[in-house]
Amino acid sequence: MRWTSEQRAFAVKTYFSNNHSYVAVQRAFRTHFRIKPRGLVPDQKSIVLWVENFSTTGSVVKKSSGRQRTITMQENVEAVQQSILRSPRCSACKHAFALDISNRSMCRILHEHLHFHSYKMVVVQELSPHDLQNRIMVCETLLExxxxDALVFFSDEAHFHLSGYVNKQNMRYWSGNNPRDLHERPLHSDKVTVWCALSRVGIIGPYFFRYMDMIKNFFEPALEEMHLGNVWFQQDGATAHTARASMTLLRAKFPGWLISLRGDIPWAAHSPDRTPCDFLWGYLKAEVFEHHPTNLIQLKNVIWQEVAQILVRMLERAEGNFRKWLHQCTENGGHNLQDILFKTI
Structure with missing residues (x-):
């Protein structure tokens, strides 16, 4: 029940004039405000709270203990702007605390006055000068x-954690425009659990695998069922892919049409930004973890379900962008493709 200031003041006044009796307050309250016999009156807890507030603050209304609203004056706007420019990676809450203004005023200044937005950091593979030259050479070879009209199956693996994926929500950069800031980190090790092969005609997979068994017992039979004729096959340079036994099997299956480290057409290391599978994993993980699987069986079933629902037009668009990415990679000197990383195309 929300009581008015008049009702609270009457209850406090009656409490002191009736020898601190809560029952007397309730009876007088019912009579004064003409409340029906079964109508609500203030309980003892409410009366105690109003009396305590009056004794300590001189008011029957509890005053807010939080910081008062800060007016977004020009000096505050300038102070926020200078603070953000000095430390663009600090959170808005930390800036507000340091400047002694409310969080709400901080957000209002950032959005309405400075027109700043928070941008996510993008973690990418660190590239050496040798990697850059390799990427350019491979792009030129593929284009030539x-x-x-080649039908290419792009293959890749990804590790799906039951707990979800890495949360980069707190990796932000406050600025008036997107600084397109890359956070480069070395790649330590790959953890592989799920394999898929993507082409413009469909996806083969997912497969939870050992690589050799997957190629012989899953990929080859699935490919034969599709009756596609000559196709190209792409894989990255993971050790399981380029082992002698794997390469012997793949060369026999794709004579002259193998895109791989030590294949007919080379594939540069540290180049996940140039394969359509990068689109697949980003999209698939976002969809899979919306289901919040609680065990490995549920996780695998959800992966199967989401892969089956991917539309062919999405695959056609992903492969259609592949040659565009090759051209962009040669034009920017082999560096990471920021238009893809920041999703501006």
Missing amino acids: TLPP
């Missing part, structure tokens, strides 16, 4: 060698 790969026929325009």
